[in-house]
Amino acid sequence: MTQAEFGKRVGLTGGAISLYEKGNAPPSDKLASIARELGVTVDELLVGETFSQEPIQTLAGSAKSARPNIAELYTQVPFLSIRAQAGLPQIDYNDGVMNWVEETYPVFLPLVPINEKHLVIEIQGDSMEPEIKSGAVVLGQAITKDDIKYESGGVYAIIYGNNRFVVKRIKTNDLMTTGSLILWSDNEKYGQIVVPASELHCMWKITHKVNEHVR
Template sequence: MTIQDRLKQVFDALGITIYQISKELGENPSKFYNILNGRAKPSYDTIMSLLTCYPQISSDFLIRGKLPVLNTPETNVRLMTSDDDTLEVPFIPVKFYASFVESYADGINGADMETFRVRKAVMKNQKQAVVLEISGNSMSPQLIHGAKVLAVPVSDSNWEYQSGGVYAVMYRDYFVVKRIRDNELLTRKYLTLHSDNPNGGNVTVPLQDIRGIWKIVSIVEAPVE
């Protein structure tokens, strides 16, 4: 039995879809489709992330093919993590966006901010990470209204190299979460930010108006649709 076969059995036993797993791990669904279709093999980090996120998966089955598939048979719920497995991360809810923009130049005092508890496995040693709350449905279906995401700052020396992902961008007095497809900061000195929802629209931002960029690396909480 191949690792792909074992993963299929694990996903079936958990009763969850590839989309749900990808959202939980902060990965692109195409990664798991490629693995299950035999076009790629899961990395060690992917296997460990699965075992950390879903502790009911039997590591003996996933790695060696030794039954049972799950440590607790016939369960499709995730075990709760303890406080020792989590970290308090600065949380910027929608209501704080305006204050965050106004205070950005002077720096934000973490002691004055709300915090959100995030699993250490999701943090993956990310530095200066914050949790952002999504407002509206311009980035649906991946990011819906009320979802909370982990974001890490991008150095201004690397802004022109960011593309293909979802980013939080602060420009002038605005703070938005959009996708960067074609980055033209290096050539034309502007950045076009795209909505995933066709009705969400796009916005073009000149380089001189950009104050900060954060890369969205993981969904840490999302309401049920």
């Protein structure tokens, strides 16, 4: 496979692939795609000899610098795809703590404190375009059940009803007045979904894009 062919598969140019082969570290949002195409895990990719150029961190109170293991800068976060909703178990979601999720995704956001309330979600479909493209991977932070009634003005991942898992926008929150929540698609052809309060299981506010395919 040529560098250009490989680059096309992962959303990069052949020139960029050439630089990585010479030792430059690839961008964090492309690591998962590169690892998948090479048939390795992200950890294996990062600790291998191919990408040896690791970021230099200056130690406080010292003129010396250190090259840490770059894999340690990534946090493994529970990972769900919109496609997986048919397989979600009937359980108490415990305010969005998904400790039953087996698959994880590496997230490089050193300035964001990642904890058990976070979830990485792979978007499938074009209902949230142009803001979020199909195939994008986003990070969500869990909203407690008591706080759901106050959330609006952003994009959210919601599990409701018979384990329906969607990513939609909340424009206004009418739970306290009408007893239901209206979920909007950014793509106008998909319209809206009205969900009664009794059917809301858990919710995450989408805070970051972790990876988005180039089209």
